[in-house]
Amino acid sequence: MRAFKICLALCVLEILVLLGMYAISAMPLIFGREITIIARPVDPRDLLRGNYVRLGYDNLLSKEQIAAGTKIYAPLVPDNRAGANGYKFESITTQKPGSGLFLSGEMGAFSKPIFGIEAFFVPVKKAKELERELASVGALVTLGVSESGKARIKSVSALDKGVKPALSKAPKE
Missing domain, CATH: 1.20.5 (Single alpha-helices involved in coiled-coils or other helix-helix interfaces)
Known part of the structure; x- marks a missing residue:
């Protein structure tokens, strides 16, 4: 017993x-603040993990060499192209911003920042449909961001055709 x-x-x-x-x-x-960020789809399917929308973001490069595993921060600045609550990444730094909205994450292998917003899992039918939509116009990602900088994706949708994403080329994998 x-x-x-x-x-x-x-x-x-x-x-x-x-x-x-x-x-x-x-x-x-x-409980987080809802914001939107412009992104681009990157390789939406993985044979081992299933269907999801993998996203790439601009300005996620560091001006300095940051070792893998280091805590990083990405301050956000307003971006009207992403709507009323629109933001974009300003840069990456190892110093926590004193004020303003930011994301906190970790530098991954090959100098790739990880913030937990790199992939959004969707059902099979929706993934294929979203892949076609996003390939031509880009993505508008809605995030929930806490005061500590932790973020999670709420939704992913296609950008309006009139919005110019002005995104750089896809990151090297």
């Missing part, structure tokens, strides 16, 4: 830990 109680307690603890992890990752979506 004692072993059963211990096993039950461990199962409940495991479930609570998983629920806590989910709640923490959902915080920017629930």
